[in-house]
Amino acid sequence: MISHQFPVLIVVTPLILSFFVNVVGWWDKRYCVPIVFVALSVSLFSAIGALEAVIKHGGPIHYHLGNWQPPWGIEYVIDYLNTPILVAIAFISILVLIFSQRSIEKELPESKIPQFYTLFLLNVTGLLGITVTGDAFNLYVLLEIASFSAYAIIGIGERGADFSAFRYVIFGTIGACAYLLGVGYLYIVTGSLNMADLHHLLPKLYYSRAVLVGMAFFLVGVGIKMGIFPFHTWMPDAYTYAPSTVSALLAPLFTKVGAYVMIRLLFTIFEPSFSIKLYPVAEILGWIAAAGIVFACVMALAQSDLKRMFCYLIVGEMGYILIGIASANRLGLTGAILHIINDMFMMACLFTVAGAIMYKTGDRNIYRFRYLHRKMPITLGVFVVGALSVVGVPPMCGFFSKWYLILGTIEAKKWILLGVLLASSLVNAILFFRVIENAYLEPRGEHAFAHDGGHPSISLDEVPWSMLIPMLMIAAGIILLGIFSGVIIKHIIQFAVPASF
Amino acid sequence: MLEQIVSRYNYWIYIILILIGFYGMMAKNNLLKKLIGMNIFQWALILYYVSIGAKKGGTVPILSEEAGSPFEHLKAIQCVNPLPHVLMLTAIVVGVATTGIALALLIIIYRRYGTLEEDEIIEELRR
Numbered sequence: 001m002i003s004h005q006f007p008v009l010i011v012v013t014p015l016i017l018s019f020f021v022n023v024v025g026w027w028d029k030r031y032c033v034p035i036v037f038v039a040l041s042v043s044l045f046s047a048i049g050a051l052e053a054v055i056k057h058g059g060p061i062h063y064h065l066g067n068w069q070p071p072w073g074i075e076y077v078i079d080y081l082n083t084p085i086l087v088a089i090a091f092i093s094i095l096v097l098i099f100s101q102r103s104i105e106k107e108l109p110e111s112k113i114p115q116f117y118t119l120f121l122l123n124v125t126g127l128l129g130i131t132v133t134g135d136a137f138n139l140y141v142l143l144e145i146a147s148f149s150a151y152a153i154i155g156i157g158e159r160g161a162d163f164s165a166f167r168y169v170i171f172g173t174i175g176a177c178a179y180l181l182g183v184g185y186l187y188i189v190t191g192s193l194n195m196a197d198l199h200h201l202l203p204k205l206y207y208s209r210a211v212l213v214g215m216a217f218f219l220v221g222v223g224i225k226m227g228i229f230p231f232h233t234w235m236p237d238a239y240t241y242a243p244s245t246v247s248a249l250l251a252p253l254f255t256k257v258g259a260y261v262m263i264r265l266l267f268t269i270f271e272p273s274f275s276i277k278l279y280p281v282a283e284i285l286g287w288i289a290a291a292g293i294v295f296a297c298v299m300a301l302a303q304s305d306l307k308r309m310f311c312y313l314i315v316g317e318m319g320y321i322l323i324g325i326a327s328a329n330r331l332g333l334t335g336a337i338l339h340i341i342n343d344m345f346m347m348a349c350l351f352t353v354a355g356a357i358m359y360k361t362g363d364r365n366i367y368r369f370r371y372l373h374r375k376m377p378i379t380l381g382v383f384v385v386g387a388l389s390v391v392g393v394p395p396m397c398g399f400f401s402k403w404y405l406i407l408g409t410i411e412a413k414k415w416i417l418l419g420v421l422l423a424s425s426l427v428n429a430i431l432f433f434r435v436i437e438n439a440y441l442e443p444r445g446e447h448a449f450a451h452d453g454g455h456p457s458i459s460l461d462e463v464p465w466s467m468l469i470p471m472l473m474i475a476a477g478i479i480l481l482g483i484f485s486g487v488i489i490k491h492i493i494q495f496a497v498p499a500s501f
Numbered sequence: 502m503l504e505q506i507v508s509r510y511n512y513w514i515y516i517i518l519i520l521i522g523f524y525g526m527m528a529k530n531n532l533l534k535k536l537i538g539m540n541i542f543q544w545a546l547i548l549y550y551v552s553i554g555a556k557k558g559g560t561v562p563i564l565s566e567e568a569g570s571p572f573e574h575l576k577a578i579q580c581v582n583p584l585p586h587v588l589m590l591t592a593i594v595v596g597v598a599t600t601g602i603a604l605a606l607l608i609i610i611y612r613r614y615g616t617l618e619e620d621e622i623i624e625e626l627r628r
Contacts, residue, residue, distance in 0.1 A: 137591075141595070148598055148599070155605075155606050159613070162610045163626065166532060166606045166610065174523075174526070187585070188553055
C-alpha cells in the first residue's frame with residue numbers, strides 16, 4: 001500500500017530528484033523546472049494523503065525508517081500539528097517555483113539555472129524533513145540541509161548578498177551548534193534521541209541541571225534559525241539581497257518552520273509542566289516577543305526598501321507566534337499554530353509582489369512607486385490583499401489568527417502583551433498605507449500637472465501570467481484560509497494543541 | 502573543586518575550545534579568521550560528543566556468537582557507546598560542508614571587493 005509510505009515519500013522524492021535536477025540540467029536546462037515540479041507535486045500529494053490519514057486515524061501515525069524500532073531507529077511522525085504545515089510548505093513552494101521561472105531568467109546568469117533549482121529543491125526537502133521527523137538528531141541533519149542550500153542560494157544574489165550570506169553562515173552555524181549541544185545534553189541524561197521517547201523519559205529528570213541547560217541551548221539554537229528578536233540580525237540583510245524568488249521561498253517558509261520546531265520542542269519533547277510551570281520559559285519568551293515586536297515596528301517604519309521592510313515585519317510576526325506560546329493556554333496556542341500557516345501565505349504574497357515589482361521596475365524603493373497602480377494593477381491588488389491580511393482585516397486569514405492570539409492574552413491576563421499586539425497592528429496599518437499611498441495616490445494640483453505635462457503617459461505593463469497566476473492563487477489562499485479558518489481549527493488545529501491545556 | 506575539574510576535564514576542554522571559537526567568530530575582523538573560529542567551535546562540539554561516548558578500558562562494541570571469537574561473551578558495560586561517535590560522522594560531514602560553502606563565499610567576496618576585512622567590505626558596500 002502506497003498510502004503507508006506517505007510520511008517518507010514527502011521527503012525522499014524531492015531529495016532524490018534534486019540530484020537528477022543537477023545532472024539533467026547539464027544536458028538540457030529546460031527540464032529542470034518540470035523535474036522540480038514533479039518532485040514537489042509528489043510531496044504535496046503525499047502531504048495531503050498524510051493529512052487525510054491522520055484525520056481518519058484520529059491521532060499520530062508513526063513511520064519507522066528501515067523498520068528499525070524506535071528509540072533505536074529514526075522515525076517519522078505525522079500528526080495534527082505537522083501535517084497542515086507540510087501541506088502549506090509543499091503548496092507554497094510549488095507556487096513559488098512557477099513564479100520563479102521568469103524572475104530567475106532575468107536575475108541570474110543562464111549557466112546558474114540548474115544549480116539554482118537543485119538548491120531550491122534541496123531547501124524544500126530540508127524544510128519538509130524538519131517538519132515530518134520525530135528524531136531530534138535527524139532534525140539537526142535536515143536543518144543543516146535546509147540551511148546549506150539557503151546559504152548558497154542567498155549567495156548568488158545581487159551585490160551585498162555574498163557578504164550577508166557569509167554572516168548568515170556564521171550565525172546559522174552558531175544556531176545549529178547550539179541545537180546540537182542541546183541534543184547532546186538531553187542525550188547524556190536520557191540516552192535517547194527520539195522525541196516521543198524523550199517525552200516519556202524526561203519528566204523524572206526535570207530537576208536535573210543538565211536538562212535545563214539543554215533546554216536553554218535549544219531555545220537559542222532554534223531562536224537563531226527562526227530569527228526572533230535578539231537573534232534576528234542575519235535576516236534583514238540576507239533576505240533583502242537574495243534573488244527575489246529566493247526571498248519569496250525562504251522568508252515565508254524557513255522562519256515559520258523554526259517556529260514549528262519551537263512548539264515541538266516546548267510541548268512535545270518537554271511537557272508544558274516543565275516549560276511553563278517549573279521554569280518560566282514561556283514567560284521569558286513573552287517578554288522577548290514584546291520587545292521584538294516593538295523593535296521590529298520601529299525598524300520597519302524606518303525602511304524605504306520594500307523587501308527590507310518586509311524582513312522586519314517577519315521579526316514582528318515571529319513575535320506574534322511567541323506571544324501565542326507565552327499565553328500558555330488553548331486559545332493562544334491555537335492562534336500561534338494558525339498564525340504559522342497564515343503567515344506562510346501572507347509572507348509568500350508580499351515577497352512575490354516585491355519580486356514582481358523588481359521584475360518590472362528593477363526598483364524596491366517605496367518612494368519611487370508613483371503611478372505603479374496604472375502600470376501593474378493586478379500585482380498591486382494582490383499586494384493590498386496581503387497588506388490587509390497582515391494588518392488584520394476580517395475576511396483575510398491574518399485577522400483570525402490575531403483574534404485568537406488576542407483572546408489568548410486576555411485569558412492569560414497578560415495585558416502588556418495584549419497592548420503590544422494591538423499597537424503593532426496599528427503600526428502595520430501605517431506601514432502598509434505608506435506603500436499604498438505612494439503607489440495609488442497621484443499628485444494633484446497645478447504643480448504636478450505642469451511637471452508631468454498634463455497627463456502622465458503610463459500604460460499598462462503587467463508581469464507575465466506565469467508570475468501573476470501564483471500570486472493570485474496565494475491571494476485567493478489568504479482569503480479562503482480566512483473564510484474556512486473555523487473549519488481548519490475545528491477539524492485539525494484543536495487536536496494539535498497539547499491535551500493538558 | 503579542583504578534583505571536579507580534573508575528573509571532568511573533557512567538559513572543560515570543550516568549553517574552553519568553544520569559547521575560543523566564539524571569540525574568533527565575534528571579535529575578529531578578518532572573515533577568514535571568523536571562519537577558523539567557526540571551525541574550532543564545531544570541532545569542540547565533536548570532541549564533546551566523542552568524549553561522552555568513551556569509557557575507560559572500554560572495547561569495540563561488536564556482537565558475535567561465534568565460538569572462540571574475542572567478542573564472544575562481551576557485555577554492554579564493557580563496550581564504549583558507539584552512538585555518539587556515529588552521530589559525529591554526520592556532524593563532521595556537516596562541518597566540512599559548512600566550511601566549503603563559507604570558503605566559496607569568501608572567494609566571491611574577495612573577487613568583488615578585493616579584501617576580506619569586514620570593516621572595509623562594509624565601507625565598500627555603503628558606497
